[in-house]
Amino acid sequence: MNLELQKRIITSFFLLLLFTLMFFYSFILITALIVISIISWIEFYGLLSKIFKRAIFKEKIQKFIYKSISLIYLFFLVFFILVIESKNPDLRIFIIYSILVSILSDIGGLIIGRTFKGKKLTKISPKKTISGSLGSFIFSISLIPFFIKYLGEHDFFLLVIITLIISLVSQIGDLFISFLKRKAKVKNTSDLLPGHGGILDRIDGIIFAIPIGFLLLNYL
Numbered sequence: 001m002n003l004e005l006q007k008r009i010i011t012s013f014f015l016l017l018l019f020t021l022m023f024f025y026s027f028i029l030i031t032a033l034i035v036i037s038i039i040s041w042i043e044f045y046g047l048l049s050k051i052f053k054r055a056i057f058k059e060k061i062q063k064f065i066y067k068s069i070s071l072i073y074l075f076f077l078v079f080f081i082l083v084i085e086s087k088n089p090d091l092r093i094f095i096i097y098s099i100l101v102s103i104l105s106d107i108g109g110l111i112i113g114r115t116f117k118g119k120k121l122t123k124i125s126p127k128k129t130i131s132g133s134l135g136s137f138i139f140s141i142s143l144i145p146f147f148i149k150y151l152g153e154h155d156f157f158l159l160v161i162i163t164l165i166i167s168l169v170s171q172i173g174d175l176f177i178s179f180l181k182r183k184a185k186v187k188n189t190s191d192l193l194p195g196h197g198g199i200l201d202r203i204d205g206i207i208f209a210i211p212i213g214f215l216l217l218n219y220l
Contacts, residue, residue: 007194011194011196015193015196015202018032019099023092023096026085030085034078037074037077039199039200040074040199040200041070041071041074043189043190043199043200044200045067046189046190047181047183047184047186047200048063048066048067048180048184050186051183051184077210077211081210084214091214091218093150093151094213094218095210097143097151097213097217098166098206098209098210098212098213098217099210100143101143101167101170101209101213102166102170102205102206103206104139104140104143104167105137105139105140105170105171106136106174107139108132108135108138108139108140109132109135109136109139111139112131112134112135112136112138113131113132113135114132115131116129116131116135117131118130121133122175125175125178125182136167136171137167137168140163140166141160141163141164143163144159144160151217154220158220162216162220165212166209166212166213166216167209169205169209170205170206170208172205172208173205173207173208173209174204177189177200177201177204178204188201
């Protein structure tokens with residue numbers, strides 16, 4: 001086992017521990033969301049700064065728009081989760097499920113993609129393959145049996161469709177941040193998480209999956 005993989009495993013363990021504590025303790029959830037959002041926006045700002053390093057006036061306006069939209073989006077995402085937590089804690093399961101679908105999509109894409117390789121999915125992220133994308137869908141669906149009793153109001157077939165949509169949105173979010181990193185000519189948004197990169201590297205798909213997953217699970 002190489003050093004990079006060891007770092008990744010150790011960091012993953014602590015992230016999983018944090019995720020578990022966030023699920024059981026509201027004050028940890030609130031604190032973690034605020035800290036994660038701040039760091040993510042700083043990393044996003046860093047990407048934009050590298051992309052628009054020598055920006056002319058028009059590009060400066062674009063940079064301001066991107067920064068403003070991302071800040072507003074993260075603010076409302078955190079506010080959205082906190083309102084759910086305070087008004088109806090039972091709905092937290094929708095958020096947890098969406099996060100786990102995103103995580104399993106990431107894991108499935110990594111494992112299946114590296115195992116079977118094959119044709120590249122897009123030039124935006126050269127390491128991503130079509131087999132990896134299919135692996136993301138397969139791994140995300142494997143989560144359904146463990147949550148079917150919590151999501152019993154949903155028809156099984158509908159739950160499969162919702163899960164696939166959440167996984168798709170998560171993958172698109174991942175590609176969007178990869179596109180920005182490619183534009184900024186950086187591998188990771190930061191080196192805050194050993195073996196993983198930055199916070200934004202880890203939650204790129206999650207921040208898009210949560211609102212879509214919640215809306216689909218709550219209103220369909």
